[in-house]
Amino acid sequence: MSKVFDKIRKRFSAEFVFNKALFFSAICTMFLLIATFVTLLIESLPSIKKFGLKFISGKTWDPVANEFGALPFIAGTLLTSFIAVIIAMVFSIAIAIFLGEYFRKGIFSTFISSMIELLAGIPSVIYGFWGLFILVPVVREIEIKFNIAPFGIGIATASIILSIMIIPYSASVAREVITLVPTDIKEAAYSLGATRYEVIRKIIVPYVRSGIFAGILLALGRALGETMAVTMVIGNSNFLPKDIFGPGNTMASIIANEFAEASGNLYVSSLVEIALLLLIITIIINMAGKYIINRMSI
Amino acid sequence: MNDAKPTIRILKDHIFKSFIIALSLVAILPLLFILFYIIRNGISFISWQFITNLPRPVGETGGGISNAIIGTFILISIACILSIPFGILTGIYLAENKKGKFSYFISLSVDALQGIPSIVIGILAYIWIVKPIGRFSALSGGVALGIMMLPVIVKTTEETLILIPDSLKEASLALGVPYYKTILKIILPSGLSGITTGILLSVSRIAGETAPLLFTAFGNPFMSCNIFQPIHSLPLLIFTYAISPYEEWHALAWGASLILIGIVLTLNIISKIVIKKWKVQF
Numbered sequence: 001m002s003k004v005f006d007k008i009r010k011r012f013s014a015e016f017v018f019n020k021a022l023f024f025s026a027i028c029t030m031f032l033l034i035a036t037f038v039t040l041l042i043e044s045l046p047s048i049k050k051f052g053l054k055f056i057s058g059k060t061w062d063p064v065a066n067e068f069g070a071l072p073f074i075a076g077t078l079l080t081s082f083i084a085v086i087i088a089m090v091f092s093i094a095i096a097i098f099l100g101e102y103f104r105k106g107i108f109s110t111f112i113s114s115m116i117e118l119l120a121g122i123p124s125v126i127y128g129f130w131g132l133f134i135l136v137p138v139v140r141e142i143e144i145k146f147n148i149a150p151f152g153i154g155i156a157t158a159s160i161i162l163s164i165m166i167i168p169y170s171a172s173v174a175r176e177v178i179t180l181v182p183t184d185i186k187e188a189a190y191s192l193g194a195t196r197y198e199v200i201r202k203i204i205v206p207y208v209r210s211g212i213f214a215g216i217l218l219a220l221g222r223a224l225g226e227t228m229a230v231t232m233v234i235g236n237s238n239f240l241p242k243d244i245f246g247p248g249n250t251m252a253s254i255i256a257n258e259f260a261e262a263s264g265n266l267y268v269s270s271l272v273e274i275a276l277l278l279l280i281i282t283i284i285i286n287m288a289g290k291y292i293i294n295r296m297s298i
Numbered sequence: 299m300n301d302a303k304p305t306i307r308i309l310k311d312h313i314f315k316s317f318i319i320a321l322s323l324v325a326i327l328p329l330l331f332i333l334f335y336i337i338r339n340g341i342s343f344i345s346w347q348f349i350t351n352l353p354r355p356v357g358e359t360g361g362g363i364s365n366a367i368i369g370t371f372i373l374i375s376i377a378c379i380l381s382i383p384f385g386i387l388t389g390i391y392l393a394e395n396k397k398g399k400f401s402y403f404i405s406l407s408v409d410a411l412q413g414i415p416s417i418v419i420g421i422l423a424y425i426w427i428v429k430p431i432g433r434f435s436a437l438s439g440g441v442a443l444g445i446m447m448l449p450v451i452v453k454t455t456e457e458t459l460i461l462i463p464d465s466l467k468e469a470s471l472a473l474g475v476p477y478y479k480t481i482l483k484i485i486l487p488s489g490l491s492g493i494t495t496g497i498l499l500s501v502s503r504i505a506g507e508t509a510p511l512l513f514t515a516f517g518n519p520f521m522s523c524n525i526f527q528p529i530h531s532l533p534l535l536i537f538t539y540a541i542s543p544y545e546e547w548h549a550l551a552w553g554a555s556l557i558l559i560g561i562v563l564t565l566n567i568i569s570k571i572v573i574k575k576w577k578v579q580f
Contacts, residue, residue, distance in 0.1 A: 018478035022394070025387035026404045029452065032445065033407040036414065039425055094321035102318060115326040121566045122332060123506020125533045126555050129540045130332050133548070164328045171325075195311035225415025227509035228537065252417045252509070259421065260513040272425075275418045286413035 036279070044273035046265055055273060061238040061254075063262070068270035070277065072240045076248035077278070079155055079241060080230060081223040084162035085170075085216055091163075092171035092219075093212060097200060099171075100178030120168035128232030131161045136233060148245050153235040155248045161229045170212075170219035177211025177296060178204060211296050217289030221282050227252040251278045336555050343553025353519055353535075353550070363554050365521045366535040369436070370561075372523065373515060373531055374501055376440025381447040382497060388448075389455025389493075390481060396460075405456075412449035419445050420510030428514060436522070436529035439515030443507060447500040454496025458489040491576035495569045502565035506558055508533035532558045 047055060051068065058069015095116060103109035132153075139160075140152030181204050189199045235247020236257055249257070251274050262268045351362025388404070395401045423442035428434055462485055470480040486493075511517075516528040517538060532554055539551035 015476055015478050018481070022387050022391040023400075025384045026391040026400065028384060029388045029411070029448065030400070030404050030407045032448075033410050036418075036422055039422060040418070043425055091321055091325040094318050095325055098318050098322040102315065112322055112326065115329055118563060118566065119326065119329045121502060121562055122329070123508070123533055123558060123562060125506060125508040125536050125540075126332065126336070126559060129536055129551060129555060130335060132540060134331070134335055167325055195307050197311040197314040198307070200314070221413055225413075225417065227415070227417045228533075232537070232541065252415060255417050255421065256509055256512055259424070260516070272421060275421045278415055279418050282413050282415055283410050287410065290409055 040276040047269040047273045073251045073254050077250040080158045083159035084223050087163035088167045095171040096174030100175045116168050124228040128229035131233045155244045158230045158234040162223050166219040170215040173215030174212050177208040181207045214289045214292035221286040224282050231256045339552035340556030366530045366532045369529040370531040373439050377443035380444035385448050385451025388452045392456040393459035408449045408452050417509040423514045434516035434528040436525040439511045442510035443504040450500035458492025462488050495572050498569035502562045
């Protein structure tokens with residue numbers, strides 16, 4: 001009998017409960033990710049069955065005719081994100097060199113790095129609001145000067161806002177990898193009489209190339225999924241974008257615009273399928289970025 | 299390296315340096331612009347009445363945003379209640395079982411969770427909660443925000459607890475303290491500053507989040523504290539007012555932006571101070 005009691009006591013001891021609680025919540029976290037995929041997959045089944053692979057290449061998005069193709073949004077997402085990443089790359093590499101090589105300590109570097117951190121803290125809806133009322137008129141002026149249709153809103157404006165939003169992320173990754181460059185090879189180069197520029201060009205940049213690439217991937221992952229700021233300035237046109245100054249839509253912005261009002265099973269399911277595609281793309285890109293960084297720092 | 303022309307090399311060096319400094323300064327200009335415009339357009343709105351009154355229809359002056367402020371706090375509280383216990387427990391698990399069978403997969407899924415776009419999380423909360431209940435609700439918004447907080451809390455808890463030396467734990471165990479008491483009374487309090495920072499950072503991240511609330515919390519022009527009813531929040535209010543055609547609503551949105559930015563940046567700065575003052579050091 002006492003053996004049975006021991007077993008029961010062990011089963012209900014605080015120790016046992018605590019260990020199980022730890023394990024349970026860890027498993028729940030993992031389950032959350034699996035549930036995410038499964039839910040989106042189940043909900044998008046009607047649209048997957050109806051359109052198949054044509055969903056990705058379809059150019060028309062017409063809820064009235066029940067015709068759904070995601071190509072305009074995939075194109076919009078890729079266009080805005082890539083332009084944003086290219087703009088952000090220039091600035092974030094400059095910031096990383098500034099903070100990692102020229103001004104490692106001191107008031108100047110504290111000022112710049114805390115400013116950049118604040119930039120990361122501003123909510124995306126405020127970026128969108130500011131963009132809509134301050135940046136759009138500026139872009140419109142520029143477009144009038146260059147004789148382009150003066151929408152103001154559009155893919156170019158969205159890319160500029162996005163690039164401002166992702167600079168902090170790519171800059172912080174780039175800065176981290178620049179500090180990983182071994183001091184002795186830098187010192188060796190200086191002792192040979194190399195200038196700062198030459199050390200950066202020939203020692204630091206080749207050393208951190210893959211790390212900067214990882215930073216770009218992580219920034220790209222953020223840019224792809226960014227919703228509010230883009231939705232507010234991109235112009236929301238469901239047609240394939242003709243040029244970068246015209247209005248468009250991204251995968252995230254079409255969901256933001258239409259999901260609450262979507263009626264009909266197929267309509268909702270098509271929007272969920274877009275979400276599923278977006279999820280898969282961002283997770284692959286994020287994982288690739290994290291993998292490269294982990295490999296570098298070991 | 300060409301010895302014949304040292305001046306050209308030095309010139310290049312100078313040009314490069316000024317280039318880097320110029321680009322870095324240009325990159326922070328948008329921040330200054332954003333802060334400048336929001337403070338300039340929003341400061342005249344900040345008054346006791348703006349914070350305590352309900353919004354009025356277009357045409358009537360003197361509306362406030364009290365329902366959005368209360369709503370934001372309710373949404374954040376729901377998110378915290380859901381995600382903090384799970385986040386901390388998962389963080390402890392990962393820190394304690396570094397080489398465990400599941401740890402690798404769990405930290406992989408935490409990384410993946412962190413990368414999920416917020417709008418996708420909104421859709422999840424819609425499918426899981428709004429659809430079964432049959433209406434938009436504060437609860438579904440809180441769940442969406444909680445899912446967004448979770449990975450940040452797990453990561454910061456894990457990173458903080460890894461820094462705490464094993465000797466501390468060994469000393470406690472050697473005195474005969476049970477394992478769970480060692481974790482709860484020795485390890486967790488030692489890492490409290492890191493965990494607090496993680497929570498503050500994740501709250502400041504979700505406080506301004508709008509996308510998942512569009513079709514979960516949905517917004518509500520009246521005061522509501524019922525978690526099964528739609529609820530308003532500051533970012534949502536800024537969005538709806540900003541894209542409305544009315545001048546007065548745009549002006550209200552600037553005021554609301556100033557309050558939201560104030561909340562978010564204050565949380566950010568507090569978490570900085572917490573890191574600096576009570577950093578885990580051994």
